[in-house]
Amino acid sequence: MNYKRISLIALLLFCTIIGDSFSQIELPAPSPTATFSQKVGLTDVSINYSRPSKKGRTIFGDLVPYGKLWRTGANSATTLSFSDDVKIAGKDLPAGSYALFTIPGQDEWTIILNKNPNQAGTGSYKESEDALRVIVKSINIPATIETLSIGIEDVKPTSAIIEILWESTIVQIPLEVSVDERIMASIDKAMKISPDTYYSAAIYYRDSGKDLNQALEWMNKAVKIYEAEGRNVFWVYRQKSLLEADMKKYNDAIATAKISLEQATAAGSDDYVKMNSESIEEWSEK
Helix, strand or coil: CCHHHHHHHHHHHHHHHHHHHHHCCCCCCCCCEEEEEEEECCEEEEEEEECCECCCCCCECCCECCCCCECCCCCECEEEEECCCEEECCEEECCEEEEEEEECCCCEEEEEEECCCCCECCCCCCHHHEEEEEEEEEEEEEEEEEEEEEEEECCCCCEEEEEEEEEEEEEEEEEEECCHHHHHHHHHHHCCCCHHHHHHHHHHHHHCCCCHHHHHHHHHHHHHHHHHHCCCCHHHHHHHHHHHHHCCCHHHHHHHHHHHHHHHHHHCCHHHHHHHHHHHHHHHCC
């Protein structure tokens, strides 16, 4: 029996087993990856970055020098993605994905969004590929943030703030999104599809303080189709009466409110019966 050959085979098998075992061991990443998503208005915004921790070190002015380009995270470049065109600190930025670089300073930071999102570190960064550069203030806070955090705060229908927090520094980057233009485009595209579209468009115009004559025209088109379909739409007549009252067409508003009142009574909607009755009384005194 060839013992040397058997021993060699056994050794190879042992090494293979040990190697496979080590390859299956997963250790925590020093700078774990994070993904943050937020809808601002009608725009989807996402952030993908790696999160280094302070670990007792001095960050800004030391580990991250002032006045030098920083990848704003660890490992691969931090990326910001926008589903629609936006404004960053007042400057236009087309929809797409961008690498986020910064130049930290003691009082202000330069924020850079670069057209090449597939970068690691700053080695392949090219200023010629910058899509946007803005300068924002940095703020010292009376607290210590252990792990780098990049998120979106102060979310409103048309704006938000992109925040970078680490150590005792917070940097806030204003973000603006377009809502009105998209809604207007949707109205134009969807018009004539259904009376509900006319109705919704009229409500939006009234609530937004836009052209009330146009809103009334759309409301009348909706009413005409609803009537042709024989539907009881007392809530539509209610909104039409309010629109007419806003236009100070009180006689028309009263007539429309009476239709809403009659249909609401038939539908057993006590709330609308009450609202219409009160409005008719109020407008009769105008």
